[in-house]
Amino acid sequence: MENKETIIEFKNISMQFPGVLANDNVSFDIKKGEVFALVGENGAGKSTLMNILYGINTPTSGEVIIGGKKVEKYSPSEAISRGIGMVHQHFMLVPSFTVAQNICLSHEPRKSKIFYDLKGAEAATEKLVQEYGLVVDPKAKVESISVGLQQRVEILKTLYRGADVLILDEPTAVLTPQETEELFNVIRRIVKEKDMTVIIITHKLYEVMAISDRVGVMRQGKLVGVNETKDVNEKILASMMVGREVLLDEIERFGEPGETKIEVEDLVVTDNRGIIACNGINLKVREGEILGIAAIEGNGQSELLEAITGMRKPVSGTIFLNNHDTTDMDPGQIRELGLSHIPEDRMTTGVSLQSDITTNLVIGKERTPHFSKWGIALKKSTIHRYAEDLFQRFDMRGAGVDTVVGSLSGGNMQKVVVARELSFDAPILIVAQPTRGVDVGAMEFIHKCIVDKRNDGGAVLLVSADLDEVFRLSDRIITIYEGKVTGEFKAGEISKMDISYYMTGDRSNEEGGTN
């Protein structure tokens, strides 16, 4: 390890945004052929630092040295020409283009220098697929493939441009455990066979342990330290990150489940393409109970939640919320009955990126007497104070409540959504991927909020790609496979290992009759 040559050097990097010092005098090296993990709290400055390496940000001071040569001009094209490739926290693909078109975007092969050579693009993609063993269909439209595959496309895109340093910003946040495992295999392969260097950002510390050679920890813009992964463990990393010990222990639960608050009967829902996603789902959630749904991405759980919350019209079946038939209601009517909803996709659904944090926190409550006179004139100072308070309580990191949500780090954006939805005081809470992209400290806090809701008599329906989260929070768990419920378990009744059989449909034949 020690004798490896240095490929990237960060020298005293500082990055000042309006009101936020995102990177504060950061210095360290990346060595050729290593997997370097970068961890830290939300807003610690990880993405910012990687954006500097990729040339999106120009540091306020300090320098980056790539392959022994100082970076003079910060631009992605410059970074790409130096062999840097980056897959962003939020993908940057063109949904209506094919895989091959996306991969070759802006470096398209041309016929006679002018005409776009689609065949050439597909051939080039095919060649990359062969070379790196990252299997995707070059002709498939990006919008029709799973998130895991989209990520492969992003990786292939960087490889196509000749990257030998690959930056992955929270690649596993959107992946299933299986997909994560596949991604790690890919990483191991490209590092070993192609002598590539990989920098990976993640909030899941066991992943750091599983994949990285070295790990750097950031806190509030500063580099806390760089260690050989073998010299640390998850606990040490967590306390380095947060600056205190993080105890992910049992959350206290009390109370007995009461009357049924959510009841779904024979629900059939189609997805965006009109294909049946939920095929006759039945479920019940009572007050004082958390029902967790364990399912692999794309088995209808997203559509199920959208139907329950009114975002999507079901084809058939009925939905009762709080003893009302809400099957044909829109989200506004449903929210009035006492539902709040943490959506799966914060960027497109959960926030208005161009609006400020205050607006994003107060929306949905703005007409209450507390926040406006006669439901018309906004009480600006009350609203401001309210936003400040949530900002503090949820420990959001950013320049302040007047900045646009779009400037927040991924995890802090998630905190805005969670803070707003949990403060509705609604008896029903629908939660999808509540801690996607949030750090361990914040995860602990959000988990506690969700269980508190349950303890207060709330009915909670939870979907998460993170099985640990489902197991930790749920009182009951159901598995869904291909739009059907394949099993139902009390917490503690089944192991994570066994439940995956139900999630992959292995047992669905035996159980099919009963469900």
Added chain:
Amino acid sequence: MKTLQNNKKYIISLIISIAIALLIGAILMAVSGFSPIEGYGAMIDGAIGSPRLLGNTIEKSMELCLLGLATAIGAKGGLFNVGGEGQLFVGALFSTMIGLWLSDLPTFLVIIIAVIVSIVTGGIYALIPALLKTKLNVDEVITTIMLNTVAIKVCTYFVNGPWNSPLKSISQGTDYIDKSIVFSKIIQGSNLSTSFFIGTVVTVFMWFLMKKTTVGLEINVTGENKRFSFFSGLKANKLMVTSMIISGAICGLVGMMLIYGYQGHMTQSASNEYYFDGMLVAMIMNYNPIGIIIMSFFFGFMATGATMMDMQVGISVQLYDVIFSIIIFLMAAQTGIMVWLENRKTQKKAKQLAEEKAKGLVEETAGKEAE
């Protein structure tokens, strides 16, 4: 809602744009053999040189301001209303006819009805594209442009056909409305009438609506992210339609104010693309109400001044359009200007790099992924 920092930069780049535009204007004058000092002098003189001219300037500014606010409210709701001109014509035509048909009623009643009719007809005319957008997802830019043509053609037909004045002296357009129901002048001989007070009320109302109310906030959020708005329980479609109706209503009202303020009767040229000037003001100011109010006065000043410059010094009034277009062009490039402001330092470095490049030290790469 931008951060403070961004606002500051925006204002700086705006001022730079205006300065550059005025400079180019001066160069154009010089090239065509006029003295820029004399030219701009005449412009200032023409805008505020006499009470009458000052009145015209204020009236023009108010028009721009109202039409700019009309554009802004639609845009905030996510609908780009290019059809204000048509809505203005509709409002102008119907309010004129109210004045002619109801001339027996008491004065104030006629005016109130005329105001209401112009608001309602303008609003309804904007409702059509709004519904097409929200129900059928038909692009509003295209429908509003087409509806402009329809409105102007239909108005032209009516004012020169069925509702044409029988009086020989005014063969173009309808009869004049009765002098008693015309807004009285604030400054004699100018275009500035008591309609200015209506304009002021509407302006304050719009500022309040957009900045201080729940509906304004909701319209804003809907325009930013419709899915989020729907998700949050807002009536996203209704809010979009509302914003468009308000936009059309203001345009209709401006039509009424043109007729009752100084034109006196409806003609096929009641508005000479006034709406588009207002729209551009709104775009330059990023749909910010306060910004629109201030910028309207600047352009109102220039527009009136340019007319006089033409008459007195002989510099074509088109110069105003040139300056207007240059500012728009520069503002469209304002992101570029802002980046430039930020990166003047790195520019130098880039130059060095370019030299290296020339020596073949740096590989060529396409730089399209700068986003």
